[in-house]
Amino acid sequence: MLIGEVARYSGVSARMLRHYDSLGLVRPTGRTVGGYREYSADDIRRIFHVEGLRSLGLSLRQIGSALDDPGFTPSALVGDLIRKAEERLNRERELLERLRMVDTAEPSSWRDVARIVELLHGLESPSAARRQQAVLASAEVPAMPAELLAEAVLTESDPNVAGALRWALTRAGGDGVASLIPAMSSDDVDIRRRAVLALAELPGDEAIAALTDALGDTDTTIRGHAALALGARGVTRAVPTLVGTVVEGPNDVEAAEILGTLAGDPEWAARIMSAIADELAIPTADSAVRMRLTQALAEMPGTIALDILRQLADDDDRAVALLASSLVKVLEAPTMP
Known part of the structure; x- marks a missing residue:
């Protein structure tokens, strides 16, 4: 089968087939009288093997080793590919969440988008001072996503940064309460404590209902914070x-x-x-x-x-x-x- 027919049959472009040939990855078994590449059934089968391995993320060099080395064992390489794929997925999920946060804020300009992204980077800083600075600067960002701030509140261990985040959450408007309520069912007592402190500063009947439920929490500290917040509201x-x-x-x-x-x-x-x-x-x-x-x-x-x-x-x-x-x-x- 000539290269043009192979390209149509396999879906691999003639240019890529020539590249495979130059690398020694898939060399056609024969040549026609006119010198054209002629592929056998085994050659075509190897092309499909190459494409299959490419779809798993292997480089062409790795594919060549996999197909030509009789002692090649795929387990370690496949494990490495799995780890790399998971890393890519995590990066993509983080990007997706970041885009959703930006979209939720409904920024009116690219400057607002840049400020939101700056806040996101700031909250990821290992420095508590930098995180707090980023939160305080968020006051300049219109319609800061309450979901973003609520998520940060639930994971923040530094008390000063946590206080700044709760302050920002009360200013953000939106549905901050809805973002915190699921955390009250967490198995992690620290997350529940952070959630109840944030709920204590948010207005509305939903916050009161969540705090009332927290009176039955197994943790004394959580019950106490809920009671103080509810009592202050009468x-x-x-x-x-x-x-x-x-x-x-x-x-x-x-x-x-x-x-x-x-x-x-x-x-x-x-x-x-x-x-x-x-x-x-x-x-x-x-x-x-x-x-x-x-x-x-x-x-x-x-x-x-x-x-x-x-x-x-x-x-x-x-x-x-x-x-x-x-x-x-x-x-x-x-x-x-």
Whole structure:
């Protein structure tokens, strides 16, 4: 079969067939009387073998070794090709995600595109200072994709950079909450903690619903952050967890302040006082816990904590008794006209 027929049959151009010949990769078995290349059935079969191996990413030199070396073993080479293919796929996925982020921002100019790409590069920096600088600079980028910022929040371990990212996320608008909610189901407790901190700073009913669900999280820190955020928004469902935060610490001072605000509602005042009294009545409560609970009573509005404080003034724990006595004196002191 002549070269033109082989090209039509195999789909390999005549120019490439000549190149294969010059490399010794596929040499036609014969020549016509006029000197034209003439390919046998075995030659054509070898062409298909070459094309098949090329489709796997082998170089022409590697293909020649594979076809001509009887001792050639494909396993190592195929493994290397798999690794290289995976690397290319990862690069392509990263490029695709980057393009989607840019598209989501709906940039109005190539300058905006350049700023978004600059932010993406900055967030990938190993330097926390560089990442923070990139986040703060993102304030100049209109319609910064909330999805991008949410993803960065969930992976950022530096507290300063994480704070900057949460700030940027609140400014970005868009659906940042939707990007964070799936993270609340992560098996990684650090990811859930980062997500709840970000949700705590975002407005809207969806954020409140996600934070309410977080009250049932197995992690104390996550429950505490969710309760603080919900209590600050006046969500009374957080009261039991807020009392638990006072008991366990840290953030007991903040939790007590929020409980004091919620106790402005007479109905919830009674429930909050009852919950604190129940914790104080637990025989196994250590001195530090009882001190935190007594200090929390100081945050209650008016004189609603006075009766409990009077009882605590005679407490067996001297530190608790002294604190309670001081608070009683303050509450019983006559108000200036």
